[in-house]
Amino acid sequence: MSHTILLVQPIKKAESRTYSDYESINECCEGVCKIYEEHLKRENPNCPSITYDISQLFDFIDQLADLSCLVFLKSSGTYVPHDKDWIKEKIYVTLRKQAGK
Numbered sequence: 317m318s319h320t321i322l323l324v325q326p327i328k329k330a331e332s333r334t335y336s337d338y339e340s341i342n343e344c345c346e347g348v349c350k351i352y353e354e355h356l357k358r359e360n361p362n363c364p365s366i367t368y369d370i371s372q373l374f375d376f377i378d379q380l381a382d383l384s385c386l387v388f389l390k391s392s393g394t395y396v397p398h399d400k401d402w403i404k405e406k407i408y409v410t411l412r413k414q415a416g417k
Contacts, residue, residue: 318387320344321395324351325382332381344385345410348403352376370411374404 317340325333338344352373356366377383377400385403386395 321386323384326380328381341406342410345407
């Protein structure tokens with residue numbers, strides 16, 4: 317369990333920046349998926365159920381002005397920054413594990 321801070325900037329305006337914190341990298345990955353699902357609900361308000369695949373999620377991530385996370389490294393007592401590609405890799409691994417259950 318590594319405390320993780322997710323930094324999101326949907327558009328180029330600095331005022332759009334937000335952050336969320338999670339108790340683990342897996343929770344952070346699920347948080348990114350929830351952000352995308354909320355986006356889909358806003359875009360498709362009349363659809364009772366919405367499905368998507370991982371490539372659509374990754375396209376959404378790529379369209380964000382910025383998405384990064386800071387993961388607490390207990391051994392050094394510091395936060396290590398990670399970029400969109402790292403986040404996408406972790407999401408892929410997390411979703412594969414969930415699909416295998």
